[in-house]
Amino acid sequence: MPDAFTELARKTISVYITTGKEISPPSPLPEDMKSRAGVFVSLHKFGRLRGCIGTFAPMSDSIAQEIINMAIASSTEDPRFPPVTKAELDDIDINVDVLTEPELVNDIAELDPKIYGVIVSLGMRKGLLLPDLEGVDTVAEQLRIARAKAGIHDGEKITIKRFEVIRHK
Secondary structure, eight states: OOOOOOOOOOOHHHHHHEEEEEEESSSOOGGGGSSSEEEEEEEEEEEEEEEEEEEOOOOSSHHHHHHHHHHHHHTTTTTSSSSOGGGGGGGEEEEEEEEOOOOSSGGGGOOOOOEEEEEEEEEEEEEEESSSSSTTHHHHHHHHHHHHTTTTTTTOEEEEEEEEEEEEO
């Protein structure tokens, strides 16, 4: 059953796709949406990715506003997909991932792709991969995908941070 996080994302997408208007955060703001955190909103249609956009550091005043911003972005701005249409709304499944504060990794032995997401960086180039993704079973695969997202080649020295997510479905 959807929770308040996914319900907020669904309402945001539905209103935005049908009216072009952004909704306001709930009032009063639920306690667990008052803090600030990075948020990813992932959309799936018939089990396949349909959109995913997020932030690894908070950009808004609350998790609620972050969810609203990322729900709109994932449904209309993911460059891999056309914008979601009204006809698709009933077929979209939504996940909202709230990220913990990223922490520096000193040894890849501290990673586990089922538990931790990763952020790899080199200068201004950064790539993020969420944890517990289907088909990503090893640390090497996780780091390879994150490097590719950042445009960082094998052999280039990277900084690695890890984070956990609270996943709402």
